[in-house]
Amino acid sequence: MRTNLKTQDYFNYFINSENQRILKFDNWLEMGKVVENRIPSIKRQLFIISLNILIAKYTSGYAIEELRREFPLVINRFVEGWNDHDSTPEDDVHFDEYLLMLRMLSLGVLLETNQYDFNKIIEVLHKSNRKDDLFSFIISYKTGYPSMVNKLTYEQFRPLCETTKEMDKNKAIAILKNYLDNDWYKSMKLTYWYDNHKSKADIFFGYWSFESGVLVKILGLDDTTLKNQPYYPYDMVHWRETTIWN
Template sequence: MRDTVMNEKYFREYILEETGRIKNFQNKLENNEVREDRIYSVKRKIDAIQFELLIARYSSGEDIEKLENDFMQLLNDMPLYWNGNSGYIDMLWMMALAILFDVSREKFGILSDLVTQYNRKDALLEFFVNYKMHGSIEQLEGDYSFGFPYDKLTDIVANREKAVEKLKEYLEKYWYVGHKNMGWYDIHKAKEKLYYGYWSFEAGAIAKILNLDDSNLKDVPYYPYDLVHYKSNSM
């Protein structure tokens, strides 16, 4: 188990239920039980569930190697389901995970091209693109699509000597409360099984990019420590 909010039994049941939902949708598609004007929406829903399942499986402690292939499929499918009006968090997490899984520049280009295509301006996304596509580690500059808590990352990148200390502060004080307007905020309190894990993948990606000694962050909530150390940096 990596998650500390829910137990093993919860995640076992959650994964079973969500896998069943996907199979149900797929069966309806295969049996032509979905109206033509609803096919795209159903496929997009399947993709969203698969993403949440990936995170839930990570939360439950599944081997990262087993998650990598499924992540690559989600990455390949991004052009089908993400556009300029799609969720910013979806793109942020996909880019961060792509860095943590150390995907090739070519594969990361799928995400970079989408951001360019839809002219999605954002300091953090541009920072990730510059790192992965151009091999450069620049300052976090420009505007954020959503200011708080991400604007707190500017000082972390700018002040390398205190980066670990500031990243720890970001995780402990700002990250979770900064997402109170997200649909998944406090979702662990729901009666239904909706919770799949709280993880600051962007914090992990920044730690990896800056090559930080993050040993002090290993047990800090929301920090995906073993993902940061899954593969060495490469472009």
């Protein structure tokens, strides 16, 4: 377990019930039971559910290698279910869209997704016609092309941009730690999953700043002080080292 907010039994139930929802929606689509104008929203749900399951598995302690094997399927669901084509404003209502894209890019690097599958994420982003400093920074690491964007869509992520631009690595990790300890969770109030652990429904899957983890990986920062930080995905940043030693 990588959280103390829920039990292992809770996560077993959550993962099983969400997988059942996926089977139900897939069957509906296969049997033609979904009216045409509802197909995009069903495919969107399939992407969200599959991503939530992946995160829940990380939270409940699954091995990273298993998540790596499953992530390409999440990417495919993402490609089929994403429907943002620059038709929405950059306001609070669409904060979730931004964070979902940031999570997909971050997970793509943390799970060391192959370039072919990672390019699928990039292609969806390009079709969305959205440009952002953090997106560009992560993509640059994966593709080797220089980051050419100097625009941050949401101020909530300003500390992350400051981290990428800080040349002193000790100062960079200090900025990141302060952000995670004091600002990250409360800045996520606009998301669909904020405070889900308090709900009577079984909808909690974990609280993780994967984007913080990917910056540590890219910048080569010493994250010793973040090892027990509740929102920092330490195991996902360091899984390759653990695999080698084991």
